[in-house]
Amino acid sequence: MRSIWSKDVATAVLIIVLGVAVLLYAQGHYKFGSFRSPGPGLFPVLVSGVLAVVGVGLLIQALMQGTAPEDVRFAWRPFILILGAIAVFAVTYPVTGVAPSVFLMVIISSYSDNKLPLKNKVLLASIVTVIAVVLFTMILGVRLPVIAGVW
Amino acid sequence: MSTILDNAMLGLGVAFQPYNLAFCFLGVFLGTILGVIPGIGVLVSISLLFPITFHVEPVAALVLLAGIYYGTTYGGSTSAILLNVPGTPSSAVACLDGHPMAQKGRAATALFMTTVASFFGGSVGIIMLMGFSPVIAASAVQFGSAEYFALMVLGLIAASTIASGSMLKGIAMVLIGILMGLVGSDVYTGTLRFTFGQMALFEGISIIALAMGIFGVTEVIHSVLNIKKAGEANHDLSFRAMLPTRQEMRDSWMPMIRGSMIGSFFGALPGTGGLIAAYMSYATEKRVGKTETFGKGAIQGVTGPESANNAADQTAFIPTLTLGIPGSPTMAIILGVLIIHGIEPGPMVVVNQPDLFWGLVMSFWVGNLMLLILNIPMVGLWVRLLRIPFHLMYPAILMFIVMGVLTTYNDEIQVWVVLICGAFGYLLRYLGMQAAPLILGFVLGPMMEEHFRRTLLLNGGDFTAFAGSAISQVCLGVSALLLVYGLFVTYRTRLRTVQAQRSVSSRNSQV
Amino acid sequence: MKKIVAALAACLVASAVQAEDYPAETVTIVVPYSAGGVTDSYARMIQPALQERWGQTVIVENKPGSGSMVGAMDVARADPDGTRILMTAYGVISNEVLMPDIPFDLADLSPVYMLGRGSNMLIMRPDYPMDDITDIVAWAKEHPGELKLASSGVGASPHIAAELLANVAGFDFLHIPYQGSAPSRLDVIAGRVDGMMDGISSVAYVESGDIKAIALAAEERHPSLPDVPTFKEKGIDFVFGTIFGFYVPKDTPQEVQDEIFAALDAALHVPETEALLNKQGMDTTRRTQAEFQEIVAKELDQLKELVAKGRLTPQ
Structure with a gap:
């Protein structure tokens, strides 16, 4: 007997949890009103309620079907590094301006694979940074600080 | 009929003035380039180039903006096909079959057929615009909140069938999309919902940040370690390789015709536009198409939605020009240009300013023609892009996404929105949920709520009002049929899988 | 090239303003709505005249969001040197009353010039x-x-x-x-x-x-609609219209504010511009800065009254 815990079951459970959570939150925070005079809570409650029901349907389906082979692995390394790179951009941009933050973002994200030696990573980051600055601030004329306080 | 021809000649005279022609080319060219770059959508392109229009003649200004408008729509599909990253949110549908085609080494054909389909759809849309503007404008008045609501139900049910696999998953994605669309201030009371005190969310999650996160960032994360990228396939760059096979041509005609019709219809309805048209067209083709290859590179899945998208782009001008109702933020900007130049859109615009109206309409056509001429030679160039190894490409894609969103909103908070949507998108992808239906739910969700509540408000809470007119009855009826049929199909395939598994396991136990 | 030079100038020259040589650097008109809207079009209409008068680059910058509050906050927090001017419609006034949770206070802005009043x-x-x-x-x-x-x-x-x-x-x-x-x-x-x-x-x-x-809802009938009476004629004391105006950060030196007023007045108080605005239903009666401030205060009172009577609900 294999575990009933498949990806489909997990998805269904997540959807049920999401639906119920939104429903409770909407009910607790926004006025439901009446059908004659609907409040801001009415539609979210209806939609999240239907979502939870659909989740139950998915759960039944998933349990009926049994387990399918897990084919896709969760790509932890790129997941963390790419999102991390974007986060670093968001944090550094207001302080340093566009150029340094794009440079950093490219360097960090390029660690998602091991195809490039550091020297080439730096080269790649420099090229991408130049493209960003030239395209956005010069060609498109967007007013953004390139290097904060200097340019 | 002769008056239409006269008017067309008048319009061609205006459109072919070298000055206007030059701006048309400029618009189409810039639009295509900006559309291909992920993160820079039509709205950004138009906003950035908008100030130029103050220094040129009104017709040239509009021609320029219109060129950018359909250039970006077209360019958006290019990156969707090549990279599986839609250049603009509205080209999300182009990923579904366009990218699998590219993975099979047929990128050039996919791009070529996109160009043909977009020209075809655009032309049909323009004919509608020429011949039926007043009629279409009049029928738009027939659509009240109840009718819109029914239409949106239909659109969303159709969207939930486009994903491969279980229809329930599609519905769940649509519903999550609707809920995400509700973030922000409520139209009726101004109540801030699901914003958790974040000012960046007061006006809702931005569509560009959402689309770039959920498609762009997700795709990058997924592909970094996944070597089966389109670039690995062999690409023949000869002109001959670009041409579709006779079978593909035969398979494309009807989808293009149906797509153009669907597109013309939805484009003319303010607020719906190209996105829903592309989804409806895809869902239609999937239903009527006699092929099992949808989602695996079916040409019908590329040509139908693309012609729908472009037809809708053209007919979207009907409500803007004749009713003064901008169906989208882009149309609102175009409307603004009209007003600045002293042109009051409304029922009289066609009568009072025929040279403007017809010049504009004909230049749309010239623009579509330019798009065709400009892009066929570019297909080879775009396909060459795929030869760049992905590990050199993805940092650049990331930069375009982040910079595009940053310049659109001038606010780094939106970069965080991209990040969160990217994480969410990757989770969905890992769980085997397709994000395409979510986008339509997101776009239609707020409108759906608006019409839902307005129908109740105007009718004192009477639910029968939702089926009060023939239009609503038809839409809701078809939705119900689609739903029942879709669930039935899902159930049947599940049953077969279960039976197959049982027979496999029984065989195994016999051994 | 011009753009780069201008950007360089904007970043490098950050010195205290002296009223007599205002503006010493690029002036930005912040429009809290999207490009192409009515407010935006007015701002762009006057941009060349201001540029000519001041001999400085004048930029129109769109900062839409949160019902015009993003742009309003941007100017409220800007350096009070007259280099960032807010041009906005009614939202800046109504949201003060209707959206009290937003970290923006109308008192942080000083109303300078009133373009006019819609009807x-x-x-x-x-x-x-x-x-x-x-x-x-x-x-x-x-x-x-x-x-x-x-x-x-x-x-x-x-x-x-x-x-x-x-x-x-x-x-x-x-x-x-x-x-x-x-x-x-x-x-x-x-x-x-x-x-x-x-x-x-x-x-x-x-x-x-x-x-x-x-x-x-105007004082007088409109030339385009000669047969349509005003509410006042019918015995209902009701005049209302959105207010288009220019605002600067509250600590901006009065001499700078005076110069901005004079420049805007010179740019806008010309017959062709007024005719265009009037055609669009705008009342362009010339108002001093003090009168503009009074009008803003009066609008606020009116809104607060509606809230007190439960006709409007702040969020």
């Missing part, structure tokens, strides 16, 4: 049985909450106008908000709602017979 009119669906405002008000009083009036959105000026009218005339109506005035006008044309307060710009639909104009 509103009451329009009704073509088949509405009554034409006279007196009859409509009488009917609405007898049938509280039954008159269906649309608006372009909660807290938008047509909504506030309708609430003010109802307050002055003493009736209650059913408010049906839309997103933007065009869709709401379409439902008036189609007869799904009874009417709405709308700008003079919808005069084309009155001429084509798609809607009926009932009364004007």
